[in-house]
Amino acid sequence: MNALHIAEYTQTLGLQAKMASGLMAQAPAAIKNKALLALARLLRESVLPLQADNARDLERARAAGLAEPMVDRLKLSPKVLETCAQGCEQLAAMPDIIGEVLGMKQQPSGIRVGQMRVPIGVFGMIYESRPNVTIEAASLSIKSGNACILRGGSEAIDSNKALARLVQQALAEAGLPQDAVQLVQTTDREAVGQLIAMPQYVDVVIPRGGKGLIERISREAKVPVIKHLDGNCHTYVDDPCDLDMAVKVADNAKTQKYSPCNASEGLLVARGVAADFLPRIGAVYAAKGVEMRCDAEALAILRAVPGAHLAEATEADWGEEYLAPIISVKVVAGVHEAIAHINRYGSHHTDAILTRDHLHAQRFLRDVDSASVMVNASTRFADGFEYGLGAEIGISTDKFHARGPVGIEGLTSLKWIVLGEGEVRH
Numbered sequence: 001m002n003a004l005h006i007a008e009y010t011q012t013l014g015l016q017a018k019m020a021s022g023l024m025a026q027a028p029a030a031i032k033n034k035a036l037l038a039l040a041r042l043l044r045e046s047v048l049p050l051q052a053d054n055a056r057d058l059e060r061a062r063a064a065g066l067a068e069p070m071v072d073r074l075k076l077s078p079k080v081l082e083t084c085a086q087g088c089e090q091l092a093a094m095p096d097i098i099g100e101v102l103g104m105k106q107q108p109s110g111i112r113v114g115q116m117r118v119p120i121g122v123f124g125m126i127y128e129s130r131p132n133v134t135i136e137a138a139s140l141s142i143k144s145g146n147a148c149i150l151r152g153g154s155e156a157i158d159s160n161k162a163l164a165r166l167v168q169q170a171l172a173e174a175g176l177p178q179d180a181v182q183l184v185q186t187t188d189r190e191a192v193g194q195l196i197a198m199p200q201y202v203d204v205v206i207p208r209g210g211k212g213l214i215e216r217i218s219r220e221a222k223v224p225v226i227k228h229l230d231g232n233c234h235t236y237v238d239d240p241c242d243l244d245m246a247v248k249v250a251d252n253a254k255t256q257k258y259s260p261c262n263a264s265e266g267l268l269v270a271r272g273v274a275a276d277f278l279p280r281i282g283a284v285y286a287a288k289g290v291e292m293r294c295d296a297e298a299l300a301i302l303r304a305v306p307g308a309h310l311a312e313a314t315e316a317d318w319g320e321e322y323l324a325p326i327i328s329v330k331v332v333a334g335v336h337e338a339i340a341h342i343n344r345y346g347s348h349h350t351d352a353i354l355t356r357d358h359l360h361a362q363r364f365l366r367d368v369d370s371a372s373v374m375v376n377a378s379t380r381f382a383d384g385f386e387y388g389l390g391a392e393i394g395i396s397t398d399k400f401h402a403r404g405p406v407g408i409e410g411l412t413s414l415k416w417i418v419l420g421e422g423e424v425r426h
Contacts, residue, residue, distance in 0.1 A: 014201025128209035231261025239272030
């Protein structure tokens with residue numbers, strides 16, 4: 001496709017999505033749930049043909065020399081497809097929030113004023129590698145009564161096309177417009193530029209992928225963007241704390257999986273517990289091959305740990321998202337210094353305090369400026385599924401509209417409604 005054809009093509013997608021969004025907004029809960037259950041069934045029935053399409057993507061990825069962990073993210077294994085199907089069923093079982101009315105109050109004039117939850121309209125989703133995101137985005141779009149335009153990575157084009165066909169089949173089965181979920185069929189990057197510059201059709205864009213992609217979308221988009229750039233998350237071990245629990249949680253927050261955006265990249269330790277806590281967590285990290293980049297105080301304590309992988313932290317380490325078996329370690333005076341460090345160097349994603357002090361916990365919850373703030377729990381819980389949202393479209397570190405894991409509610413808006421009985425303003 002040349003640039004002119006791509007412009008015409010994306011305009012057509014936008015127009016079709018806009019028309020479909022009006023019908024989706026009116027769709028009863030039972031019909032939307034019927035589409036979700038049909039999609040779950042179709043996914044289970046189509047495991048073999050989906051894997052055949054997926055195999056072409058995997059073959060191309062290996063031929064292009066893509067690293068094996070990246071190839072792994074492209075795989076549509078029976079387990080991945082079953083998880084997708086279960087996700088659709090869980091969304092279908094959740095209550096429908098569209099049309100719910102909040103905070104209805106009688107005013108002195110006689111009118112009653114409240115807010116109604118409504119779909120956002122049309123969202124564009126731009127994502128990389130994992131083809132299962134096609135199903136997550138489509139199912140959330142259906143449940144929330146929106147239309148969406150999906151643009152997956154070129155490395156998963158055959159898998160995404162196959163999955164999108166199933167979504168449209170499920171929509172048709174339920175009597176909903178097939179254009180409610182459309183996949184951009186070209187891998188040309190110009191299509192992304194067009195999609196993010198159509199405010200007449202697209203109400204919000206959600207990028208999900210590497211920092212380069214998200215920075216480009218944020219820079220060029222002419223429509224609002226729901227995004228997070230970094231996941232520089234922290235675990236702060238307070239004085240006083242339960243040391244056994246602190247070791248368990250700090251271990252999980254870093255090592256349960258290194259690549260997600262909610263893994264802890266920084267460990268802050270109160271001076272009062274550092275001598276007891278650091279050798280214990282240091283031994284755990286040493287056994288798992290985690291490199292610790294430490295300030296002078298932490299380094300002095302951790303040098304006694306056999307086999308510890310240690311380095312002196314630089315200023316850059318405090319703001320780094322490693323996505324690897326590396327963690328920055330710093331000894332702080334207490335909760336105030338920990339909060340100041342997190343607010344300066346963190347990415348406002350997810351931060352946790354491990355403490356026995358209720359007042360310290362309350363201060364941390366109130367003063368840490370992040371989308372998710374935790375007490376005595378692993379940062380790895382910052383996830384739409386774990387938060388009971390059914391699924392998530394992404395995580396937002398912005399402060400307007402959606403913040404934190406974005407599920408159905410984040411794909412809706414509130415409008416004011418006023419009920420009267422003939423009142424006039426004097």
